[in-house]
Structure formats: C-alpha cells, structure tokens
Amino acid sequence: MANFDFLIIGAGTGGMAAAQKAAEYGAKVAVIEKEKVGGTCLNRGCTPKKLMVYAADFALQESLAVSYGWQECQRQLDWSLLMQKIHQRLDSISNSFTKTFAEKGIELIYGEAKFIDSRTVKVNDQEISADKILIAVGGHPIKPDIPGKDLAITSREMFQLKEIPQKLAIVGGGYIGVEFASMMNAFGAEVVFMDTSELILSGFDKDLRTTVQQGLIERGIEFIGETTAEKIEQAGNRLQLHLSDEQTITADRVLLATGRAPNTKSLDLDKAGVKVGDKGEIKVDEFCRTENQHIYAVGDCIDRVPLTPVAKAEALAVVETLYGKQPKSIDYTYVTSAVFSRPEAATVGMNEAEARDKYGDRINCHCDRTTPMLYSLADEANQETVTIKLITVGKEEKVVGVHMVGEHAADIIQCIGVAVRQGITKQDLDDSFGIHPTIGEEFMSM
Numbered sequence: 001m002a003n004f005d006f007l008i009i010g011a012g013t014g015g016m017a018a019a020q021k022a023a024e025y026g027a028k029v030a031v032i033e034k035e036k037v038g039g040t041c042l043n044r045g046c047t048p049k050k051l052m053v054y055a056a057d058f059a060l061q062e063s064l065a066v067s068y069g070w071q072e073c074q075r076q077l078d079w080s081l082l083m084q085k086i087h088q089r090l091d092s093i094s095n096s097f098t099k100t101f102a103e104k105g106i107e108l109i110y111g112e113a114k115f116i117d118s119r120t121v122k123v124n125d126q127e128i129s130a131d132k133i134l135i136a137v138g139g140h141p142i143k144p145d146i147p148g149k150d151l152a153i154t155s156r157e158m159f160q161l162k163e164i165p166q167k168l169a170i171v172g173g174g175y176i177g178v179e180f181a182s183m184m185n186a187f188g189a190e191v192v193f194m195d196t197s198e199l200i201l202s203g204f205d206k207d208l209r210t211t212v213q214q215g216l217i218e219r220g221i222e223f224i225g226e227t228t229a230e231k232i233e234q235a236g237n238r239l240q241l242h243l244s245d246e247q248t249i250t251a252d253r254v255l256l257a258t259g260r261a262p263n264t265k266s267l268d269l270d271k272a273g274v275k276v277g278d279k280g281e282i283k284v285d286e287f288c289r290t291e292n293q294h295i296y297a298v299g300d301c302i303d304r305v306p307l308t309p310v311a312k313a314e315a316l317a318v319v320e321t322l323y324g325k326q327p328k329s330i331d332y333t334y335v336t337s338a339v340f341s342r343p344e345a346a347t348v349g350m351n352e353a354e355a356r357d358k359y360g361d362r363i364n365c366h367c368d369r370t371t372p373m374l375y376s377l378a379d380e381a382n383q384e385t386v387t388i389k390l391i392t393v394g395k396e397e398k399v400v401g402v403h404m405v406g407e408h409a410a411d412i413i414q415c416i417g418v419a420v421r422q423g424i425t426k427q428d429l430d431d432s433f434g435i436h437p438t439i440g441e442e443f444m445s446m
C-alpha cells in the first residue's frame with residue numbers, strides 16, 4: 001500500500017495550495033483528482049467566467065467609443081473562436097499546474113477517492129494511506145427537483161455552449177445567475193431572469209442589490225421577482241418554463257443557477273468518522289479539522305465562504321497548523337467579494353442590516369452617487385453612475401462595511417478591504433489623498 005505524509009483529495013484551489021505549501025515544508029504529498037487539475041475556479045468558474053465578461057465588455061464599449069468620436073462599425077463575435085480560445089487558455093494553465101506538481105515532487109493520481117477507514121483512501125484499485133488527509137473536494141451546481149429539470153443546464157454547461165441562445169431564461173438571482181444574465185445580454189441574447197425574492201443578490205447590502213438590479217433592467221434584461229420555477233417542458237426545439245405566478249416563458253435555454261452543494265456524497269465519509277451537516281458540508285472546527293483528528297477539510301466542501309481566496313487561505317492555514325507548527329485559523333470578518341455583472345458590484349464587511357442588528361443606532365451610513373468622467377461625453381442614454389456606501393460605527397466612525405456598484409468596483413474594494421481590515425475610521429479616508437481624476441477618490445470626500 002502506498003503511504004504518504006499528506007494526502008489531499010481534490011486538485012482545486014484549496015487542494016493545490018495545500019499540496020504546494022506542504023511539499024515546500026518537506027512533506028511527502030499525494031493529490032487525488034477525479035477531473036482536471038485546477039478544479040472549479042479554473043475550469044468552470046472564476047477564470048472562464050471572467051474571460052467571458054471581458055469578451056462581453058467589448059460590446060458595451062461600442063456605444064461609448066462613438067461618444068468619443070470613434071466611427072460606428074459593425075463587428076461580430078465569433079462565439080466558437082472565443083470558446084476555443086478560452087478552453088485553450090484553461091488547458092494551458094491546468095497543464096502548468098500539473099508541471100509544478102511534478103517539479104515539487106507531488107504525486108498526482110487521477111481517479112475518484114473513497115474512504116476505506118480513518119487513514120486509508122481507495123482510488124481506482126489502489127489503496128493509499130497517509131498520516132494526515134485533507135479533503136478539498138469542492139461543490140457542484142444543484143437543480144431544484146422540478147419536472148423537466150434535465151432539460152435545463154447549470155453554470156457548468158454555460159462554458160460549453162455551442163452558440164449564443166437567442167433567448168435565455170435564468171432561474172436564480174445569486175451572483176452566478178446575475179453574472180451570466182449580464183454577459184449573455186451583452187453578447188446579444190434576450191435574457192429573462194428570476195428569483196424567489198423581489199430583489200436579487202441575497203446577502204448583499206440592500207442598496208447594492210437594488211442598484212445592480214436596476215442597472216441590469218436598464219440594459220434591457222427582464223427580471224421577474226417573487227416567483228419559483230415549477231416545470232420545464234420541451235416545445236418544439238425550444239423550452240417552456242412554467243413559473244409559480246402562472247407565467248410561462250419560452251426560451252432556447254434555461255439556466256438553473258439555484259445553488260451549489262458539497263461533493264461529499266460519494267466519499268464514504270462515515271468510514272472515516274467524518275461528520276457532515278444537512279447540505280453535506282463537512283463539519284470542521286476553527287482549524288478546519290474534522291471530527292477525525294487526522295483529517296482536515298477546506299473550501300467549498302465546508303461551505304463557510306465559498307470563494308477561491310477563502311479556499312486558498314483555509315488550505316494554507318491547515319498546512320501552517322500541520323507543518324509550520326503554528327495553529328492557524330481564519331478570520332472571515334472582512335472577506336472581500338464581487339459580482340462581475342455590468343454594473344459591477346463589490347463589497348467588504350457588514351451590510352447595513354447586519355450592522356444595524358449588531359450596533360443599533362450607533363451606525364452611520366454615508367452614500368454617494370456620481371457619474372464617472374468616462375461618461376462625460378456620452379449622451380444621457382449611455383451614462384452610468386457609480387454608487388458607494390460606507391457604514392461606520394460610533395463617534396470615531398470606524399468603518400465596518402463598504403459597498404460599491406459601478407466602474408472598477410471589484411478592484412477598488414479590493415484595496416479598501418485591506419484598510420478596513422486594519423480598522424480604519426472615516427477620518428482616515430478623509431485624510432487620505434485621492435488620485436485625481438479617478439472613481440476611487442470619491443471615497444476620500446464622502
């Protein structure tokens with residue numbers, strides 16, 4: 001039986017980060033992967049999505065270019081060329097990760113892992129044991145259990161589309177549904193999307209949610225709130241989506257962006273004494289350790305904050321705990337996140353409702369809406385605004401939440417997030433120099 005110091009199940013964001021760091025500490029490491037190295041983020045998540053967002057942006061910039069004196073021209077997107085180029089790029093990155101594994105002496109084994117006992121895993125017909133095991137198996141999209149659900153696709157298949165659907169119906173107004181709504185509309189599809197709530201992007205600040213929703217509607221995307229998908233039927237070569245409010249939508253594709261679940265079902269975790277919660281999420285303590293003291297779990301399969309930088313941070317913390325001889329846990333308070341729709345949105349810290357729950361009347365909200373200089377030559381129909389919101393607490397006005405919708409929101413919040421984590425006050429922002437003329441300088445004069 002093969003034996004390792006550290007066995008990792010899943011070569012996604014978490015698994016790869018842990019493998020490389022542990023190998024640098026001198027551990028004998030093996031990684032088991034059932035699909036492609038790079039996991040969700042690289043192969044069917046963040047990376048292909050952002051490349052598609054960039055591609056879609058060219059369509060939106062066309063009308064703005066005209067306001068700067070560029071002559072109108074007819075450009076057409078070669079969708080299959082775009083898809084081919086994206087997948088070539090993803091393959092090349094995945095191959096470079098595989099090469100790095102080999103260079104660092106990490107053994108990569110392809111196959112689906114299952115536990116046999118608390119220290120042994122079976123893959124293909126091979127049994128592998130290890131001193132420590134890390135589960136980093138990520139998650140998968142889930143479809144609601146409605147008739148005709150097999151006719152619909154999930155985010156996974158969105159990256160394999162052979163053509164842009166003439167009409168796309170999207171069920172689910174979380175960030176994944178919203179991002180696809182935005183980019184597919186820019187690519188020229190007629191998009192209708194819906195949510196059980198009257199507002200999209202549940203969990204984000206209410207002003208951010210309203211502003212993004214309004215921005216999407218202004219771009220011609222139809223939104224149906226407070227509804228549920230009840231049935232999908234084939235109608236010739238199109239699909240009919242029946243909603244709880246009696247509406248029926250005819251579309252070429254139906255995307256179910258209705259949530260994700262951890263990939264834990266087939267792992268036989270009970271054989272290893274690892275406990276899971278109702279959604280199949282692995283239960284871990286503050287050090288990402290499971291009920292079994294030798295087994296750790298990180299990333300989407302523990303369902304704390306299902307984002308790439310969080311999976312990576314958790315994985316590196318586990319390696320520090322195990323091999324750096326320094327128990328390390330993660331502080332999730334100021335995780336930055338973004339929605340790469342147009343308008344773009346980003347956030348760090350508490351939303352207004354959370355801050356009010358915690359601090360009551362001691363909070364202050366500072367809001368600002370402005371038109372970026374980029375749009376100053378555009379006619380009114382093509383103008384965009386930027387909305388920023390700062391939530392502070394107490395007389396000293398400590399910043400506990402920052403929310404932004406509009407141009408460069410993700411990059412700006414990324415930087416402000418560092419400062420917020422360090423405990424800055426509004427006065428610190430007021431005292432800072434902006435870079436003029438930029439959108440970021442708005443934060444220095446609220």
Ligand code: FAD
Nearest residue numbers: 010012013014034039040041045113138299300306307308
């Ligand atoms: P994963 O990256 O999912 O890796 C898990 C790996 O384990 C997979 O390769 C899988 O094949 C493998 N595996 C599973 N079961 C087994 C088994 N039994 N045996 C062997 N191997 C197994 N996050 C962001 O931060 N920013 C974004 O913009 C963003 N956009 C996203 C867009 C979409 C459409 C999606 C779906 C996700 C997006 N995410 C984004 C989330 C991000 O992709 C995940 O949070 C991140 O990939 C989690 O990393 P992980 O290591 O936990 O799991």
